[in-house]
Amino acid sequence: MTSRRGLLDALLGAVLAVTLLGTAVALAGSWGGTSWLLDLVIGVTVGVLALRRHRHPAAYAVAGSAVALAGIVAARLTHLPHEPGPATVLALAVLVTSAIRWERPHQNELRVGGLPRAAVAAGCGLVVVVVAGLCTRPYGSGLDVITVLAALGWLTAVAAGLGLRLRDAQRRAALDEVRRDERLDLARELHDLAAHHLTGLVLKAQAARVVARQDASRVDDELAGIETSGADALTAMRRVVGLLRDSSEDGAPTLPGPPSPAELIRNFTARPGAPEVRATLGPFAPASDDRELPPAVRSTVYRIVQEGLTNVLRHASQARTVDIAVHRSDDELTVTIADDGPARSYRSGYGLIGMAERVHALGGRLEAGPRPGGGWAITAAIRVVP
Structure with missing residues (x-):
């Protein structure tokens, strides 16, 4: 500008x-x-x-x-x-x-x-x-x-x-409409997040009552587990509510989680004439368990892959290959989506803006633009914190 x-x-x-x-x-x-x-x-x-x-x-x-x-x-x-x-x-x-x-x-x-x-x-x-x-x-x-x-x-x-x-x-x-849609998603997912944690707390409390009748010495361990679960729930919900409160920093963690990026890729490649997708999904690979990632991170990665593939369908129909890579290094997760289609500046639309809102809300950074050798690339680095 x-x-x-x-x-x-x-x-x-x-x-x-x-x-x-x-x-x-x-x-x-x-x-x-x-x-x-x-x-x-x-x-x-x-x-x-x-x-x-x-x-x-x-x-x-x-x-x-x-x-x-x-x-x-x-x-x-x-x-x-x-x-x-x-x-x-x-x-x-x-x-x-x-x-x-x-x-x-x-x-x-x-x-x-x-x-x-x-x-x-x-x-x-x-x-x-x-x-x-x-x-x-x-x-x-x-x-x-x-x-x-x-x-x-x-x-x-x-x-x-x-x-x-x-x-x-x-x-x-x-x-504003893009941000409002993101906030509505967040509100729905906040309900899921609260229901998940509260259900866990209720189950732990019921288990503690049973343990108290059978072995009173184990009550402290059960109460400690309830306390830890409650603290985790408050931390997760406080973060989500903070994102909901700030209209300029919207995010939408999902629980128990959206479909895996692998499912998005399968649906994408099933289209007639779709380009070849070469994916390295790291913690999202079918043999891996992505549940160790915070719900907000899982949801954001899904939305990045979704928006990247949507961009290819809309603006790079001539692309032959799409490379998707997800790598985790310590407390940072990097997502890259690159294609070899024609590089056009108008690919930066409202979907990309909504995606950037989520990434920035998690303390990450996002870059999107033409690649030096031709094509288009989206790169996001997301902080991984519980």
Whole structure:
């Protein structure tokens, strides 16, 4: 995101520089003298504000409008070429677009009768258009080209800002839906987790009563076992509830567990024309016992394999092989899914976002992207803690 923003800003700076230079040359040839100087100063000032708009877009839009208004008044009083110039109009359009897209109203703005900052920024841009039109009226009976240019710039900025704001809102809604689905899964699985541990505690308590009648000396051992099981249950449930409470870090441990990744692979390879799957499943291999892994880890590994294979079906139908590897090293479990299909950036979708939520919630890290030799790879490292 940062590199893309820097590239766009560099492009904007280059366009502004070329526009300012072209306008200066045109004004020097038609008006002569230093008639181009005011347009250059105003254009550079508003352009710098446009390039630095990211931190406070609405404030910079208002400041840019104020500078443009000052340029219009100065040009009118000194009989210089009409303002705002093309570069100023472009910079103001960028400022208004950014303000409308990014600014959100404070919680008390509407309650106390204040206007959202985005509306203030757009209103200031409209004031520039109106003042530019009023100041050019004495020079002609119709609309001046500068007024038309400023009006078109403002209308384009408002339309672009509203469109981008709507797109961002739709994306946030989609992300919220992904996170909500993950949280619903977590809530259901929390029920399973609680039922599992509570059932174990009840059975141990019943066994302790029987032991107490037969051999009172063994009661302490039975109570110690109940205490240990209760502590384990509280630790597991506290962790799951913590993930459920934090909407930005959702996870979903499953108990007694989802189907094995091996079952996913069997279903995947059973499809007609499916690529070959070469799997090294480590603790999830058929001959191994994955119950020593925490439920959250088992569930997350299953979801990673599921999402990886789904990505292959959707975006890499030309892939010939898929490599799946699960390795455990001390307190970390590494899952890698790689294919040799075409590497496409659009593979990063909402399913991958939901998967990343689970991995990050477990204190792990996830990387997904094209492979150097071609294809696509997903790699997740998950901390294994009881």
